[in-house]
Amino acid sequence: QQQVKQSPQSLIVQKGGISIINCAYENTAFDYFPWYQQFPGKGPALLIAIRPDVSEKKEGRFTISFNKSAKQFSLHIMDSQPGDSATYFCAASIRATGNQFYFGTGTSLTVIP
């Protein structure tokens, strides 16, 4: 049973455009939502994370939008660059019980020049 559902599976965006990746969850006990970027053959790298007490968090070109009532959160990459081409994973965890992450299935992003 997939605890976190991620879409789309793949995404192609023009350079300078906005990339949007969506995730949804069912377990209302989740209270920490990170996003990771992974290049082929590498480990995931933390991009940005949010807690459910805020609806949006921005770090540079990356923004997380969080909708607690809908149990959804999304990653927006502004001014997408070819170097952003990678696989992106959302995750969710319960901080108080070990904080192990439940990952989505990933989105392969390709930014074309």
Added chain:
Amino acid sequence: DTGVSQDPRHKITKRGQNVTFRCDPISEHNRLYWYRQTLGQGPEFLTYFQNEAQLEKSRLLSDRFSAERPKGSFSTLEIQRTEQGDSAMYLCASSPGQGVYEQYFGPGTRLTVT
């Protein structure tokens, strides 16, 4: 480099052999996690340690898998009697704990069972 390191980076073994992987977390990180990632999927939680104590194990962690963190620093993950289904990337992550929840991943160990 003070990030999470894993050794070896690649391991090819024959079915039935035992393998052991090592993870060195970021210094002073109390929590250490092991995940497994198969091609085209997100990482799946296997187990985690708070200092030297193994606090949780996933149902994915069969009896053939064992993990240790003997002195609360590095950790090892051993797979006994490997099967072809064990072929995957094994990822280690560390986290400061104590109210800080970010997890920092190592480069992983790619296991291929032939």
